[in-house]
Amino acid sequence: MNNSLKLTALTLGMAFAASSMAADLTVVSFGGANKNAQVKAFYSPWEAAGHGKVIAGEYNGEMAKVKAMVDTKSVSWHLVEVESPELARGCDEGLFETLDPAQFGNPDDFVPGAIQPCGVGFFVWSTVLAYNADKLKSAPTGWADFWDTNKFPGKRGLRKGAKYTLEFALMADGVAPKEVYTVLATPAGVDRAFKKLDQLKPSIQWWEAGAQPPQYLASGDVVMSSAYNGRIAAVQKESNLKVVWNGGIYDFDSWAIPKGAKDLDAAQKFIAYSIQPQQQKTYSENIAYGPANTKAVALMDKSMLADMPTTPENIANQVPMDVVFWADYGEQLEQRFNAWAAK
16 A cells, blocks of 8 residues: 555656756747637647746747847747748757758648748648728729839838838739849849839838738728738638738748747647647638648638639739748848838
């Protein structure tokens, strides 16, 4: 009996120690509807399974914050959500831990490009043209209409940055989606994009956070805006906001681990957990972003696929984000954009 009690006590002690050793992870996302979907699909079930607490943070993609933490060896984030150009650039600059792709499963189960040396894409999203159908007499069909303030009077919302904005300007100027990066990689193409932006500048209301375009559209501050497709889908039940997929730019958001982060093993396990089919299904059910794990698609209700950026008819005339282009040219183009916007 005494030995039995000791064994029970030892077992309980070991179980308590294991639970107390579960690492608390600080996971930083872009917030909003995206974060809410992550809580339901990843954070809450991860905690419920006894893996430890998720401390949720938010940022707006400022790589300077990551660089400052890494440079000063004071990394307080375990995982950070990054867009593909920042992932590539951060990987090149040694800001992120390199990952073993073998721990994330069969690469054939994922949308091509999801598994990268320093990060793993956990959803596919698009930046699209969105509009308030209550404010327009007819529906726009692409970026040329976005620039046409005579036919469609009113303010326009654009993300305050070179990325997306320059591509949209070129498409508005008649460049075919598949030719956008070829043109933008030339000095003449860059000049052409900024010249086109000059035409619209008096009508632009800039946005810096993903929650702003649906707010601006709903309030009537702008009649059209570039926007993340999931942010628009999240409010479509209570508004008349609509999406034009033609000329959208699709990309992954990925998990990356800042170089020098503690609890590296737990962070990697969280990544692997978030890209399981069931977690991916739950995520996409809560926001209209496409699952990176293609096995999740079969689990989803067919009615939801119409709002997904990866549906064949939706993606047909979209542009895949050129990660290499933005890794090579991003810094100089953002500097020129900032100088132009400040004038």
